[in-house]
Each structure stands twice: as C-alpha cells, then as structure tokens.
Amino acid sequence: MPQQLRIEELTIDDSFINYCLAKNDEDIVYWEQYIEMHPNDLPIIDEARKLVIGLRLMLTEEYAFQVKDENENVAIDNELQIGNHKSSFNYRRVLGYAAAVLALAVMVWSAVSYSSSTKTNSGPELAQQQPLDSSREIVSVEGERKYVLLPDNTRLYLNAGSKLLLAKGFGTDNRSVVLEGEAMFDVTHNAALPFVVHVNDYDIKVLGTMFNVRAYPGEQSEATLVRGQIELTVKRNGEKIILKPNQKIVIPVFNDQHPVQNHLSLDSLSYDKKNVIVETAWTENKFEITNETFSRFAGRMERWYKVKIIFADAVVAQYPFTAIFERESIDEVLKSLQLSYHFNYKINGREITISK
Structure with a gap:
C-alpha cells in the first residue's frame, strides 16, 4: 500500500x-x-x-x-x-x-x-542487490500462507515456510526483493523502477506481470510465468533467459560433482481437470501433485502441514502420485495416497514415518 x-x-x-x-x-x-x-x-x-x-x-x-x-x-x-x-x-x-x-x-x-x-519497456540493467531493510521482512511460517500488498501496490502471495526481504528504499529508489521459499507476484507496472527478485541461484527482472517463484534451499527451483514477460539471469554463468506467458523454467540444485545435472529446462505450465494452473494452485489453498515421487513433494507437504516426514524405505519414497487436496488433514491425505500405492505410516506428534 x-x-x-x-x-x-x-x-x-x-x-x-x-x-x-x-x-x-x-x-x-x-x-x-x-x-x-x-x-x-x-x-x-x-x-x-x-x-x-x-x-x-x-x-x-x-x-x-x-x-x-x-x-x-x-x-x-x-x-x-x-x-x-x-x-x-x-x-x-x-x-x-x-x-x-x-x-x-x-x-x-x-x-x-x-x-x-x-513508457518503453527498456530500463536500467539488472540492478545489483540492494542493502536489505531488516524491518521490512515478511515471513510465512510452516502451515501458513499470506497475502500482502507491497508498498508499490504489487500483490504478493507468500507460501508456507517462506521469507521475503525488501531492499532499503523499496518503492522509491528501487523495487528489489530477496526471496527464500515460494511466492507469486502480481507486479504493478513501473518502467522506471523494474521489479527485481533475487534468489539463491538467479535473479528475475520484470516491469509489470504475474509470475510464481519457488526457491526453497536445497530443492529444485522453478520460475513460472502467468502473464507478461520476465528476464531470468543465472548467477552462476550470467546466462539470460526470457520467459513468455504459460512457460516455466526449472533450475536444478547446482552440483559441481555432477555437472550434467545442472541443465536448465524450459517447459509449459501444467493444468488440472478444472483448468487450474498446477504451479500456482497453492494460492487457491490447493495442494496439487502431478506425477511426482513421494520424496519430491514431501518437502512441500512438510511446509503445508507443518510436519516432518521420514522415509524408512527408499522404495516408497520413489512411488509416483497425482492428486489434488484442498481442505483435507494430513491423515486424510495419507489415507488417500494409500489407495494408489500400498505403504504404512505412523504419526507421532508432528513426525510422520513412512514405511513399506
């Protein structure tokens, strides 16, 4: 505001x-x-x-x-x-x-x-990361999702277990933010002050658009464009990628020991049977799984339900699932997943152990 x-x-x-x-x-x-x-x-x-x-x-x-x-x-x-x-x-x-x-x-x-x-779409080159203002920190803890209106009127949806820091002078001298976690931005147009999102491995520059960024530490990252245009710059090698509407880019966890796994991939957005974009369904309080292994979406499930998931069997961790949940409890979700593949689970407080 x-x-x-x-x-x-x-x-x-x-x-x-x-x-x-x-x-x-x-x-x-x-x-x-x-x-x-x-x-x-x-x-x-x-x-x-x-x-x-x-x-x-x-x-x-x-x-x-x-x-x-x-x-x-x-x-x-x-x-x-x-x-x-x-x-x-x-x-x-x-x-x-x-x-x-x-x-x-x-x-x-x-x-x-x-x-x-x-105004033209040309603007200054991607700004260097500005000094952060610790008093302007927005945090969404595990099990919580937030909707916030930023000082420049940009609408922000912050997913569970995420943090956004605004740079000093945000809205006047710059529109630079640092994200850890997942957020969807509906950016107010301002050609004079491009909106810049800094995450661990890359930067995103926009003028006015809607896009989703998932960048949790230690996990594969994604940038999804719903509307407008964004420019993504990979910090590791300076590579620049322009995303168009209905595209997403998948950024792996960079690994020096296995460079072949560092390949970036450009894909189209996924839609469910109700024509909802899977990558941004969380903003509508929907937990969607699309042909993902148990271990791949376990981290999202931990943040969504504020639990800790432990796999006692490596085979179970590789079971693939496709499902959508909205108001179900964690117990109801696990029982539903059992209909696709047999596995056992034990809930002890906030800790869940999955076994074969």
Missing part, C-alpha cells in the same frame, strides 16, 4: 472495493488487518468506503435493499444506517461525493494508463 493513502486511489482499487462490498473474504481480512495496524488511516478509509458504496448505488440506480448480492446488500445497508433509522441526508451526501470522485477517479486511471502505455 502507498505510504500515504489517497481517497481517489482507494475508490478504484479492486481489493478495496471488494472489502467495501463484502465480496471477497481474502480482501476483507487484508483490509481489517490493515486498519488494525494503521489506525491513523481510518478516517480516509471510512470516507473512501462511503464513496465506493455511493458509486455502487449511483451506477446501479438501486437502493441497498434492491441489490441482488446478499453480502453487498448488507455492506451497503450498514453504511447507510444511523442507529435504527435510514439517513436520506447521508445518502445524498455520499452520492454527491461519489459523482465528484467518479470523475476524479476516471481522470487518475486514464492518466496512469496513458503514462504506462507511453
């Missing part, structure tokens, strides 16, 4: 509109947490919320009780209540402000769109 909230920007922000109209649980939680952490911004948020609801009423030409969306109906009705009585004065006041802000919001949106379209 910007350092200083502006009413006109809030009124055209999709996340804020969803919060005002009670349309998205994730956005509601985010803004409730934001208000709790930034109580001084409450007057601006309250005024912007009245304007959003006023705009909704004006554009639909309906009163609150006529809106078909039940959640939205409640949100609008609450906004127009004073005690137990409707306030026609406040209603007209909101609409008056709404008309003015609608015009202003359209001008702001048009100016931003025009500015973005006239």
